[in-house]
Amino acid sequence: MGYDFVLGGESHTVHPIHEPEGPNLRIDGQPLRAELVPGLARGEFFLEVDGRRERLFLASEGDVHFVHWRGRTHRVEAINALERARRAASAAGGTEVLRAPMPGTVVEVATRAGEDVVAGALLMTIESMKLQTAITSPRDARVAEVFVSPGATFDQGAELVRLESAEDEGEADPGDPGKGGQPG
Amino acid sequence: MMRRMESRIDPHSAAFERFREANLARVGEFRRRQQEARFERPQRDLDRLAHHGKNFVRDRIEQILDPGTPFLELSSLAANSEYEGQSRSASVVTGIGIVSGREVMIRADDPSIKAGAWYPLTVKKNVRCLDIAIENRLPVVHMCDSAGGFLPLQAEMFADRTSAGRIFRNQSILSKMGVPQLSLVFGHCTAGGAYIPSLSDYAVILRGNGGIFLGGPPLVKAATGEIVDADTLGGADVHTQVSGVADYAANSEEEAILLGREIVAQWSRPEKTTIEMREPEPPLHDPAELYGIIPDDIKIQFDMREVIARIVDGSYFHEYQPDYGKTLVCGYAYVWGHKVGILGNNGVLFNDSSLKGAHFIELCDKNRTPLVFLQNITGFMVGREYEAQGICKDGAKFIMTQSGASVPKFTIMINGSFGAGNYGMCGRAYDGRFIFSWPNHQIGIMGAEQAANTLADVKIRQLERAGQKLSEEDVRAIREPVIESYAIESSAYYATSHLWDDGIIDPVDTRNALGVAISASLGAPIEEPGYGVLRL
Numbered sequence: 001m002g003y004d005f006v007l008g009g010e011s012h013t014v015h016p017i018h019e020p021e022g023p024n025l026r027i028d029g030q031p032l033r034a035e036l037v038p039g040l041a042r043g044e045f046f047l048e049v050d051g052r053r054e055r056l057f058l059a060s061e062g063d064v065h066f067v068h069w070r071g072r073t074h075r076v077e078a079i080n081a082l083e084r085a086r087r088a089a090s091a092a093g094g095t096e097v098l099r100a101p102m103p104g105t106v107v108e109v110a111t112r113a114g115e116d117v118v119a120g121a122l123l124m125t126i127e128s129m130k131l132q133t134a135i136t137s138p139r140d141a142r143v144a145e146v147f148v149s150p151g152a153t154f155d156q157g158a159e160l161v162r163l164e165s166a167e168d169e170g171e172a173d174p175g176d177p178g179k180g181g182q183p184g
Numbered sequence: 185m186m187r188r189m190e191s192r193i194d195p196h197s198a199a200f201e202r203f204r205e206a207n208l209a210r211v212g213e214f215r216r217r218q219q220e221a222r223f224e225r226p227q228r229d230l231d232r233l234a235h236h237g238k239n240f241v242r243d244r245i246e247q248i249l250d251p252g253t254p255f256l257e258l259s260s261l262a263a264n265s266e267y268e269g270q271s272r273s274a275s276v277v278t279g280i281g282i283v284s285g286r287e288v289m290i291r292a293d294d295p296s297i298k299a300g301a302w303y304p305l306t307v308k309k310n311v312r313c314l315d316i317a318i319e320n321r322l323p324v325v326h327m328c329d330s331a332g333g334f335l336p337l338q339a340e341m342f343a344d345r346t347s348a349g350r351i352f353r354n355q356s357i358l359s360k361m362g363v364p365q366l367s368l369v370f371g372h373c374t375a376g377g378a379y380i381p382s383l384s385d386y387a388v389i390l391r392g393n394g395g396i397f398l399g400g401p402p403l404v405k406a407a408t409g410e411i412v413d414a415d416t417l418g419g420a421d422v423h424t425q426v427s428g429v430a431d432y433a434a435n436s437e438e439e440a441i442l443l444g445r446e447i448v449a450q451w452s453r454p455e456k457t458t459i460e461m462r463e464p465e466p467p468l469h470d471p472a473e474l475y476g477i478i479p480d481d482i483k484i485q486f487d488m489r490e491v492i493a494r495i496v497d498g499s500y501f502h503e504y505q506p507d508y509g510k511t512l513v514c515g516y517a518y519v520w521g522h523k524v525g526i527l528g529n530n531g532v533l534f535n536d537s538s539l540k541g542a543h544f545i546e547l548c549d550k551n552r553t554p555l556v557f558l559q560n561i562t563g564f565m566v567g568r569e570y571e572a573q574g575i576c577k578d579g580a581k582f583i584m585t586q587s588g589a590s591v592p593k594f595t596i597m598i599n600g601s602f603g604a605g606n607y608g609m610c611g612r613a614y615d616g617r618f619i620f621s622w623p624n625h626q627i628g629i630m631g632a633e634q635a636a637n638t639l640a641d642v643k644i645r646q647l648e649r650a651g652q653k654l655s656e657e658d659v660r661a662i663r664e665p666v667i668e669s670y671a672i673e674s675s676a677y678y679a680t681s682h683l684w685d686d687g688i689i690d691p692v693d694t695r696n697a698l699g700v701a702i703s704a705s706l707g708a709p710i711e712e713p714g715y716g717v718l719r720l
Contacts, residue, residue, distance in 0.1 A: 063188060080188070082187060083187050101510055101511060101531060102531060102534065119192065127483075128531075129531075129532045129565065130483060130631060131484075131485050131531065131532070132484045156534075
């Protein structure tokens with residue numbers, strides 16, 4: 001499993017390969033031998049590629065790396081290949097129904113149909129077994145429908161909120177609000 | 185190879201700020217109490233120590249440890265709720281540190297409190313410290329300076345299976361296992377205490393202050409009429425030149441400690457058990473944000489993934505069954521370079537989450553991957569539907585596999601620990617290698633409010649059967665004292681006072697505490713996996 005490196009808007013796939021001598025990387029399918037040797041200064045490295053030796057400086061913040069080389073700074077983002085595949089699949093968006101993780105009561109509804117929400121936004125608070133749980137949006141989306149109101153009780157798996165992609169026009173889709181959700 | 189965890193918290197939200205303030209206050213209170221237990225003593229006790237030319241116990245420990253290495257102190261607030269708070273840290277300091285390049289358990293009597301006399305909880309802490317040494321094959325350095333058992337409470341610490349006799353039994357078992365022990369005798373080792381250096385492989389005794397005897401001078405006089413001073417009876421020269429009870433005499437505490445370091449340097453270093461390792465790296469998400477994640481009210485739920493992201497190396501996590509049994513988060517991560525399987529509560533345990541937990545534990549056990557339990561659990565789900573689905577037998581599967589797992593287990597009490605949830609998630613009874621608690625932790629057979637309501641209901645029905653009618657005020661008078669005592673007895677301080685854990689830690693220190701604990705646990709081999717019968 002490799003990483004994708006995004007540099008100047010272009011994505012390159014890098015795989016480490018294990019041969020005692022010869023190439024140790026495959027970049028977009030092309031084998032290459034590269035060594036990164038730390039220098040004495042903070043962030044200083046020497047990169048040796050095909051017999052050439054280049055001095056560069058590296059600073060990293062998580063998976064975003066800043067490479068200072070020959071007077072210019074390049075931003076390189078490393079994206080785990082599996083993460084990229086998942087993002088590509090979920091970017092398709094579409095509708096998604098959030099269901100009750102356990103039976104309980106609605107304490108508070110913090111959103112309404114038509115609202116655009118970001119990932120992590122509080123949609124509602126429920127209470128079950130004396131514990132209050134926040135129901136949050138798993139992604140950036142538009143709230144299509146809220147199936148329950150404060151005070152309502154529901155079973156495990158009941159529909160709480162339906163999300164759709166924010167780009168969708170949000171045309172009315174009545175769905176099946178009666179199933180599982182109970183009016184307050 | 186694993187993916188980074190994303191954080192969903194908003195560090196600029198009002199709730200984050202409110203939680204942060206509440207948790208900083210809790211940690212401040214913990215630090216204040218810890219400082220008090222470690223260093224605050226009545227002046228006359230410190231004067232007496234100086235008069236005898238003795239160093240403070242914590243200075244002795246600092247001098248024997250390799251400079252600049254970590255020391256994981258255990259149960260620093262033991263006995264804080266007992267004996268009117270007099271027995272600070274239960275009058276003994278224990279912890280894991282590095283001496284001459286070897287990981288060792290330190291067990292040091294504290295002579296600044298009642299001349300180092302042992303209280304019942306001192307005995308419990310000593311036994312626990314040697315249990316840890318046995319389970320993890322950790323060599324032990326004893327720093328002996330105790331007047332013996334605190335006589336007014338002797339009945340609580342003498343005769344039972346886990347009473348004082350267990351200390352000497354554990355020392356003998358350690359020796360049988362080939363795990364070395366060193367005693368540095370800085371003060372008196374009287375009666376049972378005399379067995380600590382006697383049962384150690386190596387013993388250094390200090391000229392002047394050091395003394396080892398089964399009966400001290402007053403007891404000898406009472407028993408036989410013989411009048412003898414302590415030094416003649418059991419001082420350094422008698423024991424290193426005549427009796428052979430100790431091996432080396434030292435003229436100062438400094439000399440004894442340096443000699444001790446040289447002795448430890450002679451011990452061979454057995455190979456550690458190998459597990460999956462990688463180069464350690466700090467979490468990507470800031471551990472200080474934990475303060476804003478743990479709510480100020482135990483009734484408010486939070487996502488345990490946010491905690492995991494701030495404990496594990498690089499915030500990398502491979503989540504197992506992310507869409508099944510979602511109230512139990514399971515997955516693999518690294519802590520200070522050690523591969524672990526993590527189980528964390530995200531709500532009450534249902535049938536599916538119990539099965540997921542049991543399955544994941546079996547995977548880790550077969551894969552030789554140590555387990556880390558992050559507790560925030562109200563218990564298993566109740567109700568007709570769940571009983572009919574067999575919540576009892578699914579919970580039993582979780583408890584059975586967890587009890588039977590042979591890989592090292594570690595538990596962090598992140599927040600609540602109630603009911604059988606404590607059991608499934610490797611509470612004290614399940615022989616995890618270490619348990620650490622956060623200051624906000626609460627523990628009990630059920631939550632304070634439920635317990636108070638249950639007790640009040642029983643009482644009210646009793647009185648009503650007897651023909652009494654209760655006013656609202658009467659009901660309150662029954663409930664309130666119950667809630668109050670329940671709140672005290674379910675607090676982290678009460679729990680740690682009674683050694684239900686191995687100490688309270690600041691949440692930001694969790695990764696470091698786990699790192700030392702996991703490393704220590706690899707001193708012992710991991711047995712072959714094997715389980716009891718699961719009710720399928």
